[in-house]
């Protein structure tokens with residue numbers, strides 16, 4: 001089912017999410033909700049806390065595959081980022097922080113492992129956009145938002161805007 005996107009100021013976005021067993025019936029439901037919600041939004045990746053579930057799952061639609069018919073959203077359960085290499089510096093946005101785009105430094109190449117819905121662990125070496133998405137989404141599982149990773153000057157400039165955004169969110173709390 002399509003779920004409401006949680007916005008900055010919502011406490012669930014600041015919690016460290018718990019691992020979840022792929023056998024747990026909740027896992028299937030959260031994955032389906034993530035895929036349904038991703039399909040109607042313009043971003044290409046989504047993490048469970050963004051739809052209100054504090055568990056370690058995210059999904060990524062591989063937009064770097066040119067043929068849209070060949071894109072199947074990928075599901076990552078209990079991902080563990082293991083190694084980082086190089087750097088990339090690009091504009092990022094987030095469905096939970098509407099209309100804000102800022103440059104964020106990320107690793108260029110990431111090695112990580114993750115479980116699928118059958119509980120099988122798989123190893124990945126990913127780069128560029130895929131690596132950036134995995135780092136952004138994995139941050140969501142740790143309660144980190146991309147605005148935490150921008151330069152202190154930019155963060156200071158955005159502070160008032162983010163605070164205002166958070167104060168209009170239901171149970172909005174501090175940002176900054």
Ligand SMILES: [Zn+2]
Pocket residue numbers: 093094095096136140
């Ligand atoms: Zn995000």
